[in-house]
Amino acid sequence: MATASFLSFMKPHGSAYVLGEGGLITSLAREGYNLVNQRPDFVVVGEGRNFTLEMVNAAVDMILSGSRLIATNLDPSPKKTGWTNLGIRAVVAMIEEATGKKAFSVGKPSPVMMRSARKYLGLEAKETVIIGDTMDTDILGGVQLGYTTILTLSGISTRESLNDYAFKPDIIVDSVMDLDLEEVFNLHNKAFA
Numbered sequence: 001m002a003t004a005s006f007l008s009f010m011k012p013h014g015s016a017y018v019l020g021e022g023g024l025i026t027s028l029a030r031e032g033y034n035l036v037n038q039r040p041d042f043v044v045v046g047e048g049r050n051f052t053l054e055m056v057n058a059a060v061d062m063i064l065s066g067s068r069l070i071a072t073n074l075d076p077s078p079k080k081t082g083w084t085n086l087g088i089r090a091v092v093a094m095i096e097e098a099t100g101k102k103a104f105s106v107g108k109p110s111p112v113m114m115r116s117a118r119k120y121l122g123l124e125a126k127e128t129v130i131i132g133d134t135m136d137t138d139i140l141g142g143v144q145l146g147y148t149t150i151l152t153l154s155g156i157s158t159r160e161s162l163n164d165y166a167f168k169p170d171i172i173v174d175s176v177m178d179l180d181l182e183e184v185f186n187l188h189n190k191a192f193a
Contacts, residue, residue, distance in 0.1 A: 002113035020046025073107025109141030
């Protein structure tokens, strides 16, 4: 939704070539964006497993011909066996290297997406909690905007990697199932005090 809203703001009723699926395509269509296979205003890279190397090559040609490169986020690959999907950062890095162009990321940790989501929910920064599994994106974005941050260790970041960062989450849990809502409530009460 944030990517579609951003593109609509940048160029209303523009066109996009999408390496992605599902919600991204639906959101772009809702914003009046034309999904095209030639000369798009933007090449958009999002989550997906159904795009091919031929589609990536086509995206490279489009960018070299003037289309602008947008990433829905720059989540890293989890580097775990059995994980079935590359992080978007890996796909974007391939396209950036092939084109010499840098992607603009609308998603975490970009304030574009985080502010948009907060405003959509009608919240103030001090009322906002972000729960995520990646220090580089979810938690970094939340910290930068003053949101309460909760790191879940069920994804990419590990307890051992926390010392690699100059910032830290407010709460760390092994899984969202371990989340203590009273602890979150107490953090919010301190923020409102």
